Amino acid sequence: MVPRSRIAPPPVLPRHVAIIMDGNGRWALAGGKARLAGHRAGVRAARTVVRGCLEAGVDVLTLFAFSSENWQRPADEVNGLMRLFVEVLQREIDELHANGIQLRLIGAREHLPEILRRRIAAAETRTAANTGMTLVLAVAYGGRWDLVQATRRLAAKARTGDLAPEDIDETVLGRHLALAGLPAPDLLVRTGGERRISNFLLWDLAYTELCFTDVLWPAFGADDLAAALEFFRSRQRRFGRTDEQVEVVAD
């Protein structure tokens, strides 16, 4: 007989929601607008989702705002996005702070314009003691970059004798990844119709429930967030166990 592990019932609410916000360009094109107008509309959708997650009681929201690969876009669009990030941080930081949100950036920040780096550092410092929701912005982020930067830091510690190679395990590696200290995402939402991870949180998404929607990001609203949270509720999470082993303990 297979021993049945009594595990807790699936949580009704994801603690950590991660989102690949795709479709800004297509949304703009469909409305005869410039791509940057799509990104501006994307910021409005991000606002709606931050508010929705806060109200729902989500602990961590991670938004993929700019990938390692996005540097290859036309210079005009990259520069426009960088200016938009600076503007958004300036405009939204008071309200984020007032709502007890802690802001954190993950990504190769050394590649970002100086002004943006300064704004990010100021926002992180200002909101560091907040204990409400954590809002993680992934900017100049790639899952492979994340694994490489963690590996470099581990190798540096090994070289100086601060870490023995045989002591490196999943927990130690996890402590060197960008999301260190935060729970792994329970739910990933990708808008815009593609069904791939696109070098997002490669390590952290190992057991994440994946929710794909054709809705273009600027059109993603409170109802779409509610549908994604409902999708999560409908999933039974097994973490590698068989159905038989998973005995849902109702309380």
Ligand code: FPP
């Ligand atoms: C994808 O649309 C979106 C991005 C490249 C990132 C920009 C996202 C925002 C400006 C929204 C939120 C911003 C913040 C700061 C929270 P796409 O251009 O890839 O769309 P496409 O696939 O239709 O071309």
